[in-house]
Amino acid sequence: MLFREIVGQSEVKKKLIQTVKENRISHAQLFTGNEGVGKLPLAIAYAQYVSCENRQGDDSCGVCASCIKYEKLIHPDLHFLFPIANITSASGSTTKASCFNPDTLQEWRNSVQANPYLELNEWLENIEIENKQATINAKDCNEIIKILGLKTYESEFKVVIIWMLEKLYHSAAPKLLKILEEPPDKTLFLLISENPEQVVKTILSRTQIVKVPRISDEDIRSALKKKYDESQSKINYAVNLADGNYFEAVNILSKSDKEKSDFNFLISWLRLCYKPEFAKISDWVDEISKTGRERQKLFLNYALHLIKECFEHNGCSMEFSNIEETEKEVLENFSKLINVKNVLKIYEELNTASFHIERNAYPKILFMDLSIKMAHLLRL
Numbered sequence: 001m002l003f004r005e006i007v008g009q010s011e012v013k014k015k016l017i018q019t020v021k022e023n024r025i026s027h028a029q030l031f032t033g034n035e036g037v038g039k040l041p042l043a044i045a046y047a048q049y050v051s052c053e054n055r056q057g058d059d060s061c062g063v064c065a066s067c068i069k070y071e072k073l074i075h076p077d078l079h080f081l082f083p084i085a086n087i088t089s090a091s092g093s094t095t096k097a098s099c100f101n102p103d104t105l106q107e108w109r110n111s112v113q114a115n116p117y118l119e120l121n122e123w124l125e126n127i128e129i130e131n132k133q134a135t136i137n138a139k140d141c142n143e144i145i146k147i148l149g150l151k152t153y154e155s156e157f158k159v160v161i162i163w164m165l166e167k168l169y170h171s172a173a174p175k176l177l178k179i180l181e182e183p184p185d186k187t188l189f190l191l192i193s194e195n196p197e198q199v200v201k202t203i204l205s206r207t208q209i210v211k212v213p214r215i216s217d218e219d220i221r222s223a224l225k226k227k228y229d230e231s232q233s234k235i236n237y238a239v240n241l242a243d244g245n246y247f248e249a250v251n252i253l254s255k256s257d258k259e260k261s262d263f264n265f266l267i268s269w270l271r272l273c274y275k276p277e278f279a280k281i282s283d284w285v286d287e288i289s290k291t292g293r294e295r296q297k298l299f300l301n302y303a304l305h306l307i308k309e310c311f312e313h314n315g316c317s318m319e320f321s322n323i324e325e326t327e328k329e330v331l332e333n334f335s336k337l338i339n340v341k342n343v344l345k346i347y348e349e350l351n352t353a354s355f356h357i358e359r360n361a362y363p364k365i366l367f368m369d370l371s372i373k374m375a376h377l378l379r380l
């Protein structure tokens, strides 16, 4: 991963490069920031820069032996820890949870190469453990300690990237802490967290924080323009909705035709709730429950966005913004149902549902419960 392949974040890149130039690379750094801002690609690009055999002023060379291995994430001195759970295959056989299992590691490399802005739910869906509690386990921490005791193979530094540090299992924390306190020479820990407040305090205190802010709209817009042959209005729509999250912007823009029916799917649900037709709602719930958690979360976010538009249109006579032309007419009618009496409550219910989806709630119960509440709220 080269720095120039990462969307925006010029300030963070500059600071990271400066630490290498001035030879003050801190041995444990914690990259914090929201989803989709580029913490993982920045950590990988930084590690690649540190290991590059022919460093340029503002980026790795991209062509030396080290860079070529980094591109494929197969450099022998680059190690990853990430959340994982036991994987049960269709045939019923179980792969023990480990970041060092060759198949799991390959899946990780493929996932990161396909999307360096990977989010936890997408990763869990990729390895088909989206309904399990994934953790960074103690066994994998032991394995890392063993590896760090060995000599480096090819580079000056051994690099350990730990993704989603907040998922560190409690029994693994003392092991990691010990090695952060007494790091072997020439070891670089790049830790990544979306929720640093959930990270064990003693570990936090051993790290230098690298804050990764939201990506500017301008940077996301120009990145999307380069990559996607889409109309200006569609790109603006994605940028506005994504709120500094590149992963989300790409998701919105690259929705397949099936997913473009989100709007119809949402409106049909709200209509069923309004009537209410519980037999059909039950079919609807079955359908959404079959999709993955990432899709369900996107659906709820989309619903929040649309309810807000409706309220502003109906209550404040504002023009619809961020809405595609074809959808405006349908919304015109629907927005009459959203008013000062119900808008906050609807907001709260959708937010709560999204919160519980993140925490592995059972989707059938959750969406049925949400539908019953909506049936009531839309009539207020």
Ligand SMILES: [Zn+2]
Pocket: 051, 052, 053, 054, 055, 060, 061, 062, 063, 064, 065, 066, 067
């Ligand atoms: Zn290089």
